[in-house]
Amino acid sequence: MTLPASLLLVLEITRPCFTRHSYQTFCHLVAGMVAQTGRRTVTGMLTGAGVSRLWPHRRAHAFFSEASWDPDRLGLRLARAVVETLLPADAPVLLVIDDTLLHRVGKKVFGVLWAHDGSGRGKDKLGFGHTWVSCAIVVRLPFLTRPVALPVAARLWRGKGTASRTDLALEMVYDLAALFPGRTLHVTGDAAYHSGKVADMPEGVTFTTRLPRNAALSGPTPPRTGKRGRPRKKGAALGPLTAIAKAATWRLTVVERYGRTEFVWITERECLWYGAFKNLPVRLVLVRDLDSTRPYDLALISTDHISTADNLAERYGTRWPIESVFEHMRGQLGVGQARNRTHRAVERTVPFGLAVYTIIVLWYAAHGHHPADIAERRARQPWYTTKTTPAFADMVFKLRRTIIAARHIHNPAAQPGPDEIAAVVRAWKAAAA
Incomplete structure (x- = not known):
């Protein structure tokens, strides 16, 4: 041939x-x-x-x-090629992390287990097979109107008792951060990806994720009082997200997300998510659609203290292309069909x-x-x-x-x-x- x-x-x-x-x-x-x-x-x-x-x-x-x-080395070679050929010099690298289940059956197949399947039927949405945690670089191509995600790393999740899906994702992020020293990396993922290990990420790496509805937020770490005893690690509790949204001051802005340009209401504040990130300072960004009647439609938490709230909302919207990758890899390439x-x-x-x-x-x-x-x-x-x-x-x-x-x-x-x-x-x- x-x-x-x-x-x-x-x-x-x-x-x-x-x-x-x-x-x-x-x-x-x-x-x-x-x-x-x-x-x-x-x-x-x-x-x-x-x-x-x-x-x-x-x-x-x-x-x-x-x-x-x-395969990790292969992915890093492709990651370097993607960044060098498809991204402007010194532009931040946007990484998207997510996982998907590829159905497999058989007692002798290595690593199969019951796991969450977003496309599964029934209330539990479970499926049997391999859960793959993937990391992709999001780029914009001149002949496309929407961003595309290019997968550069993948790890097999082995279930409880092994490294969690967030740990596997952060391992891939660390490898990419070492590949591009001195370059800013913005990482985004859905609500399943949060861990105290985010605080140990290298300098120049930020993490943005969707906040669960039951997250317990508190105010920033208060200054030392000079009194005897251990200083407080976190401020007063902020209450549920609905209460935060009702008490917030909203502003109208324009964001580009999911391939559309739309008006949204947005608000932000500094806080701590002690249950997940310990005493790492984070930003809470609440987004509400223009015609929505709910207190908020999207809650984001981010370690990025430089980008605007509008940019953070747009950044989370660019997470969607990795879902297209999972669809295309099955339908167009037949990934997962190998036995x-x-x-x-x-x-x-x-x-x-x-x-x-x-x-x-x-x-x-x-x-x-x-x-x-x-x-x-x-x-x-x-x-x-x-x-x-x-x-x-x-x-x-x-x-x-x-x-x-x-x-x-x-x-x-x-x-x-x-x-x-x-x-x-x-x-x-x-x-x-």
Whole structure:
């Protein structure tokens, strides 16, 4: 199989993470995951790469279960590429953390357990499988109107008695902070992510999360009185959030979040969330929609004391792209369909799929985007009357066509003949089906 030169330029970023043999396997499995239109099992990726008759299938399985490569190192290489190519110099790096459940069954599958499943049915919303905590960098691309999240790290949560999901997320944040010393990192996550370890984050790293309704807040640490005895660690209790919201002074402002520009009411104050962050000073930001009748619609807590309250509300709104990542990685890439069971294979296969997600966007931003892509998509599917920007599915489809073309046209310098052109057209049609 001949891989397209443009894809190889992007894959070259990851070469130091592999040996010569495993790098060749990695490149073909990346192409196989993109080119495959059926199930993305390990052998499915091998078939999609077009080497199922050339390689023993054990080579693909051994890449995940035995080969010497580290998914964390792979993610850090991609993170550096994302920051250096898609972010302005010295711009803050916005990190989003969240977790998702990938369903698995089987007594011999490593690490499976019952866990919360946001898309699950029933009151308990439980599912059986692997819970993956992911960290993504949010960027804005010139040809898109909404920000996109590019996953650069993932850790498997092993359940109670092991590192919590927040601890796993903070470990990934620490690794990225060490990768970009002196650069500001803004971390955001939903209400499940809060821990006293946030106070130990490196300098220049801020943390913003949604506040649970039952959070007990207090005033800032009062000054020392000079009297004998231990000084107070926290101020007077502020009461429930509804009471804080009713007593607050609100102002009307404009924020951009969830791809929309809208008017909202906003208020803020300094406080302590002693139950979660101990005596770490934080800011409470309350947001209320323009036409809302509730005391507040969104409560945020942040360790960022420099950004405005408007920026914090917008920053939390940029958390949503990671939910799109979870949807696309399942639907467009088939991440989680591999049936690996052993320890090393399980802990590598999903991070591999998330790395492919980031590689696709990097490739499309550097080599794949063309203004005519939207016109072509609307010509093929005219019901998209309002489509003006490419979706992740468009990026996957274009890279798939590029891989197929490189596979059938072995000599790019020569003019392809009728048979080669017909073979490419047939392959494109099969890939689009």
